[in-house]
Amino acid sequence: MIHDRSFLLLVGGILAFLAVASLIGWVLARRAADAASRATVENLNARxxxxxxxxxxxxxxxxxxxTATILLFGLLSFFALREFLSLTPTKPADHWPLLAAFYVFLPAQYVLIGWDWYGLFSVLIPVYAYLLLPILGVVRGDTEDYVLRMARIQWGVMLAVYCISxxxxxxxxxIPGYEGRTPLLLVYLIVVVQLSDVMQYVFGKLFGRTKVAPRVSPSKTVEGLAGGVAAAVAIGTALYGLTPFTPLQAMGLSAVIAIMGFFGGLVLSAAKRSMGVKDWGTAIEGHGGVLDRLDSVCFAAPVFFHLTRYWFTP
Amino acid sequence: MIGPVLLGLTRFLVGGHPRWIGSRPTMRQRIYFANHGSHLDTIVLWFALPDALRATTHPVAARDYWGTGRLRRHIGVDVLNSILIDRSGQGPKEDVLRPLHDALDLGRSLIIFPEGTRRTERLPGPFKAGLYNLAAAHRDVELIPVYLENLSRAFPKGALIPAPIACTARFGSPIGLRPDEDRSAFLERARQAVVDLAA
Structure with missing residues (x-):
């Protein structure tokens, strides 16, 4: 993998991209005149x-x-789930389902992935957690907001654990002919989805006029969306060499990743709004919580995984 | 050994980071008083204080919980520096508060939970008189209200292990006992100061 020419180009590209971003941020910080633009630039530089x-x-x-990669995503799921459930007003009567979610289903999901037991990890949460969590939630006999409480826990586990995993x-x-190179597929997903987010932000700040969903997320604009998705698809197509895809397939899949990612951000913005907060947490300076950075991954990862599995594995 | 492990576990599971809203962490002698929803309250509030302050601050803890069991007693007394008090109601009231007066006389700071017992509600219930008695006898000690958020969700009454729900400790502005303030007015004002931090 390390000797892969396109991988080295990608690493170089990411480092150059970040270096240029840091340079632009430094120049902008020197130029910022009023308090409002200083705050925006300070946030940009923190990001x-x-x-x-x-x-x-x-x-x-x-x-x-x-192993380390699976462990890293397990930890990210843990913090994302903690952010989600902390903002969701759970009650003391939810203690058993919460313990099961954090200490049983979350580790079990990642262990099953580590064991490569596809048949069980793909149903563990949608079937077993889905049924067991409300069973555990009924033990204490508290029926106030029962449906809402259980639905929130199920939603949290689906998004933060199942989807991210x-x-x-x-x-x-x-994938035949792609043995040993699958880490590149993960890198590809992360690069396309995060680049789409970043370029939506950049195009939105530069050219954003028309809000996509003003009542859900004031920062998402049509111009940002179009520019971000176009940039992500362009890069996603150019990086086809990292993947088992042809350029045309890479174009289609990166479009799916970018669009699902956009909707992930939109849906979780609506969730935040309904809980009365702006960010999921404060874990990542400038970005908010872990879930603020992974909202697009939540929606893009399962779809990208299944499309790839369906078409590219025997 | 247990101290750093306990700190690491606390930060990993519930966070418990401080939010200094109305006051700053300083070496001044203080009584921190907070709402009480969980046995984790003592640990979270303790670790929310900077290192230097912990050395001179003593949580006031119930002997019937923190005094029983070797590990719990070790955590309560040796790690958290607690002063254990009896809340069984036997014996004269002055004797219960005696160790607290002594600690304040020595210039130490205290952490107390004036509700006396854990509650499941978000907002604190009525405060017991102990806070007033301490404040009246030590008028130069700063009284800092603290709201502990989410603790009763992370580790509710009757639970065996805590769930990872993010908790914070919010420190408010000092309130002083006014010269002619009576007990119930002061206790209600103190309770309100904690309630205001919950918003």
């Missing part, structure tokens, strides 16, 4: 600094191997 850290962490985990599950796809 760029956090990006350096996130890239380093992911690269480190990938270099250590697939499909990103590292890409490592285990047995």
């Amino acid at each position: 760029i600094r956090a990006w350096w850290v996130m890239v380093a962490v992911l690269a480190g985990a990938l270099a250590l191997g697939w 499909h990103a590292p599950a890409l490592l285990l796809l047995p």
Whole structure:
């Protein structure tokens, strides 16, 4: 993988991209005149600094191997689920389902992925957690808001554990002729989905006029969406060499990734709004919580995983 | 050994980071008083304080919980530096508060939970008189209200292990005992100061 020419180009590209971003941020910080633009630039620079850290962490985990990568995503799921359920007003009567979600289903999902037991990890949460969580929730006999409470826990586990776990599950796809290179598929997903997010932000800040969904997310604009998705598809197509796809297939799949990612951000913005907050947490400086950065991955990863599995594995 | 492990576990599972809203962490002698929803309250509030302050601050803890069992007693007394008090109601009231007056006389700070017992509600219930008695006898000690958010969700009454729900400790502005304030007015004002931090 390390000797892969397109992989080296990608690493170089990411580092150059971050270096240019840091340089632009530095210039903007010197130029910012009023308080409002200083705040925007300060947030931009905090985001760029956090990006350096996130890239380093992911690269480190990938270099250590697939166990470390699965463990990293398990931890990300843990923090994302904690953010989600902390903002959801659970009650003391939800204690058993919460313990099961955090200490049983979350580790079990990642262990099953580590064992490559596709038949069970793909149904563990949609079938077993789906049924067991409300069973545990009924033990204390508290029926106030019971449906709402159980639905929130099920939603949290689906998004933060099940959906996110499909990103590292890409490592285990047995694609003929692509043996040993599946970490590149994970890198590909992350690069396309995050680049789409970043370019939506950049195009939105530069050219954003028309809001896509003003009542859900004031920062998402049609111009940002179009520019971001176009940039992500362009890069996703250019990076076809990393993947088992032809350029045309890479174009189609990166479009799916970018569009699902956009809707992930939109849906979780609506969820935040309904809970009365702006960010899921404060874990990543400038970005908010872990779930603020992974909202698009939640929606893109399972679909990308299943399309790839369906068409590219025997 | 147990101290750092306990700190690591607390940060990993529930966070428990401080939010200094109305006051700053300083070496001034203080009584921190907070709502009480969980046995984790003592641990979270303790670790929310900077290292330097922990050395001179003592949580006030119930002997019937933190005094029983070797591990729990070790955590309560040796790690958290607690002063254990009897809340069985036997014996004269002055004797219960005696160790607290002594600690304040020595210039130490205290962490107390004036509701006396854990509650499941978000907002604190009525405060017991102990806070007033301490405040009246030590008028130069700063009284800092603290709201502990989500603790009763992370580790509710009757639970064996905590769930990872993010918790925070919010520190408010000092309230002082006014010269002619009576007990119930002061206790209600103190309770309200904690309630205001919950918003």
